[in-house]
Amino acid sequence: SMASPALLMRVVASAYCVAEKAATIVRNVMAAGDLGIVEKTGANDLQTKADRLAQMSICASLARKFPKVTIIGEEELSTDEVTEELIEDGHCEEILKSTCPSQYIGIKEEELVIWVDPLDGTKEYTEGLLDHVTVLIGIAYGGKAIAGVINQPYYNYQAGADAVLGRTIWGVLGIGAFGFHLTEAPAGKHIVITTRSHSSTLVNDCISALNPDSVIRVGGAGNKIIQLIEGKASAYVFASPGCKKWDTCAPEAILHAVGGKITDIHGNSFQYNKEVKHMNSAGVLATLRNYDYYASRIPHTVKQSLVP
Numbered sequence: 001s002m003a004s005p006a007l008l009m010r011v012v013a014s015a016y017c018v019a020e021k022a023a024t025i026v027r028n029v030m031a032a033g034d035l036g037i038v039e040k041t042g043a044n045d046l047q048t049k050a051d052r053l054a055q056m057s058i059c060a061s062l063a064r065k066f067p068k069v070t071i072i073g074e075e076e077l078s079t080d081e082v083t084e085e086l087i088e089d090g091h092c093e094e095i096l097k098s099t100c101p102s103q104y105i106g107i108k109e110e111e112l113v114i115w116v117d118p119l120d121g122t123k124e125y126t127e128g129l130l131d132h133v134t135v136l137i138g139i140a141y142g143g144k145a146i147a148g149v150i151n152q153p154y155y156n157y158q159a160g161a162d163a164v165l166g167r168t169i170w171g172v173l174g175i176g177a178f179g180f181h182l183t184e185a186p187a188g189k190h191i192v193i194t195t196r197s198h199s200s201t202l203v204n205d206c207i208s209a210l211n212p213d214s215v216i217r218v219g220g221a222g223n224k225i226i227q228l229i230e231g232k233a234s235a236y237v238f239a240s241p242g243c244k245k246w247d248t249c250a251p252e253a254i255l256h257a258v259g260g261k262i263t264d265i266h267g268n269s270f271q272y273n274k275e276v277k278h279m280n281s282a283g284v285l286a287t288l289r290n291y292d293y294y295a296s297r298i299p300h301t302v303k304q305s306l307v308p
Helices: 007-032 049-065 093-097 122-127 201-209 221-229 245-257 291-295 300-305
Strands: 038-042 045-047 070-073 112-120 134-141 144-152 167-172 176-178 191-194 214-217 235-238 261-263 284-287
Touching (some): 007 049, 007 093, 007 167, 045 122, 049 134, 070 245, 112 221, 112 245, 167 245, 191 221, 201 235, 201 300, 221 235, 221 245, 245 284, 284 291
Parallel strands (some): 191 214
Antiparallel strands (some): 038 045, 112 134, 134 144, 144 167, 235 284, 261 284
């Protein structure tokens, strides 16, 4: 008989459907019209009913199937009041059929950490910039992001009434990443993508030093990594604290699965073990190609200002 699929592939296959369920919740909350916005630490740090319900759905669904996995979500919520209609039990057949890379075959549940951002780009969501919004489920092992799912609930939302809304991108190190068309940014062009709502002198000084041909300012870490892998931007640069582990885990796994690179502004890798602090306090530098070109141009003054 066929051996049952490796744990990692079962987790990714479930996360795929769990992310699609979360996307449906996100769309339904928007359609119903009452976003239930609360400020967490200020006007740039918002939480909506969609963040809350999507996180409860993701965490409860994955915890029910994989009870010994550590799941860390952005929102501080109790899972007591999770209703049955929030639970997603499905899995993606195509992912289950993929061969697990040999180095991940023996993984046990208690060795995995799942980092969840139920709605990345909340501020943009509240402002109707719906293409910025993503659902992020990142899977880490040995402190490293090894697999990820990114759902864009509003992918295609400007394509007319008949368009199918939303898409799900998934990737595993050693297998690759799927659900999008891998494209490199135009050769010789330096298109830098950065934050929309968290700008500062440091952020802007760092971008100027790269002498970019153009700068794109958008919300959401998931969205920015998608722009890199689809060739819309050549580097994602954020010279500031503010990004958290649940923002970078899923995008990192997908970017690394297609040969890209993401680090802090000093070139350090991110760590994703469950004890790690949640803040990426030394910023972000990510590229699909030509990482060294950008890394070598980060000003010393910027590095001095950002302590890992």
